Amino acid sequence: MTQSTQDAELTQVLPAVTTAPRPAHPADRAQPDRRARRSRGFAFPARMGTRTPTVGLPIAVEPRPLATLEGRNVSAWFGERQVLDRVNLTMPAGVITSLIGPSGCGKSTFLRILNRMHELVPAASLAGEVLLDGEDIYDPERKLVDARKHIGMVFQKPNPFPAMSIYDNVIAGLTLTGVRASNDEKDYLVESCLTKAGLWTEVRDRLRAPGGGLSGGQQQRLCIARSLAVTPRILLMDEPCSALDPTSTRVIEETMLELAHEVTIVIVTHNMQQAQRVSQNCAFFLAAQGTPGGIVEHGPTDLMFGDPIDSRTADYVNGRFG
Ligand SMILES: Nc1ncnc2c1ncn2[C@@H]1O[C@H](COP(=O)(O)OP(=O)(O)O)[C@@H](O)[C@H]1O
Numbered sequence: 001m002t003q004s005t006q007d008a009e010l011t012q013v014l015p016a017v018t019t020a021p022r023p024a025h026p027a028d029r030a031q032p033d034r035r036a037r038r039s040r041g042f043a044f045p046a047r048m049g050t051r052t053p054t055v056g057l058p059i060a061v062e063p064r065p066l067a068t069l070e071g072r073n074v075s076a077w078f079g080e081r082q083v084l085d086r087v088n089l090t091m092p093a094g095v096i097t098s099l100i101g102p103s104g105c106g107k108s109t110f111l112r113i114l115n116r117m118h119e120l121v122p123a124a125s126l127a128g129e130v131l132l133d134g135e136d137i138y139d140p141e142r143k144l145v146d147a148r149k150h151i152g153m154v155f156q157k158p159n160p161f162p163a164m165s166i167y168d169n170v171i172a173g174l175t176l177t178g179v180r181a182s183n184d185e186k187d188y189l190v191e192s193c194l195t196k197a198g199l200w201t202e203v204r205d206r207l208r209a210p211g212g213g214l215s216g217g218q219q220q221r222l223c224i225a226r227s228l229a230v231t232p233r234i235l236l237m238d239e240p241c242s243a244l245d246p247t248s249t250r251v252i253e254e255t256m257l258e259l260a261h262e263v264t265i266v267i268v269t270h271n272m273q274q275a276q277r278v279s280q281n282c283a284f285f286l287a288a289q290g291t292p293g294g295i296v297e298h299g300p301t302d303l304m305f306g307d308p309i310d311s312r313t314a315d316y317v318n319g320r321f322g
Pocket residue numbers: 002004005078083101102103104105106107108109110121
């Protein structure tokens with residue numbers, strides 16, 4: 001990972017207040033899709049069980065309806081080099097969508113475009129639209145901080161503030177996004193977010209201990225709790241389990257399935273079993289040698305794995321390359 005990408009990740013939890021101008025590019029104009037993009041009907045959200053705290057005070061944050069995220073003709077460049085070419089993908093409300101594909105095909109770049117992190121990378125530019133419930137998050141009228149608040153992100157490497165307490169890690173995003181809360185509200189939020197992230201019972205007795213003292217899997221769940229504290233409508237997860245052992249991976253997967261009733265989740269994973277266990281929809285990204293990445297095929301996960309349309313998808317999901 002480059003230094004600039006790491007900086008951008010940290011900035012994700014420290015939302016910037018200035019907005020970078022959106023680079024103009026010819027691909028910004030609506031164009032017919034060159035590549036045949038196959039698509040099938042979307043899966044509907046499964047009803048998941050809920051896990052709520054047993055005690056707590058009401059908090060001023062209203063539960064919000066599930067949101068749909070849609071990327072339209074999303075292209076991306078690093079300098080002169082184009083790495084994504086007009087990607088179209090709808091990530092329906094309440095559905096877990098997995099993004100799969102070999103390394104370097106632009107999955108992380110696509111994810112970073114979905115919450116305006118890509119524009120923080122020096123020399124990076126993009127074109128296209130990202131619609132959150134129909135509203136373009138790149139609209140010049142919209143603030144960057146709003147996109148980050150509504151669209152949270154969890155990274156491959158857990159990145160809690162190591163010296164900060166578990167408690168303060170959870171509420172770190174509040175002040176940064178300008179949300180004021182009383183101590184009672186903060187207590188409630190910390191318990192509720194840690195509960196949703198599946199970590200409460202493990203840390204309830206040491207909330208003032210530093211976040212850096214937790215195991216890798218616990219740190220990742222702490223990062224999930226921190227993301228949830230600003231009540232995002234979308235949660236993006238970039239290979240959230242690839243640095244974790246199988247037991248921690250299972251706990252995170254269970255957590256994702258429970259969270260899916262209140263936040264729309266998009267996960268990048270290299271683990272084909274994980275994509276099948278957690279996601280209802282799936283998109284397969286590929287970049288042919290020397291060309292920008294794009295989506296070969298997307299649709300319900302069971303069909304993508306059980307009856308793919310494109311032979312490249314079949315080869316990838318069956319482990320024949322990548
Ligand atoms: N900060 C960066 N600067 C320049 N090129 C980058 C940067 N980040 C990613 N890339 C390039 O963009 C392409 C897509 O990368 P990425 O989105 O990370 O792919 P994936 O997540 O599918 O592995 C790759 O060729 C990668 O080398």
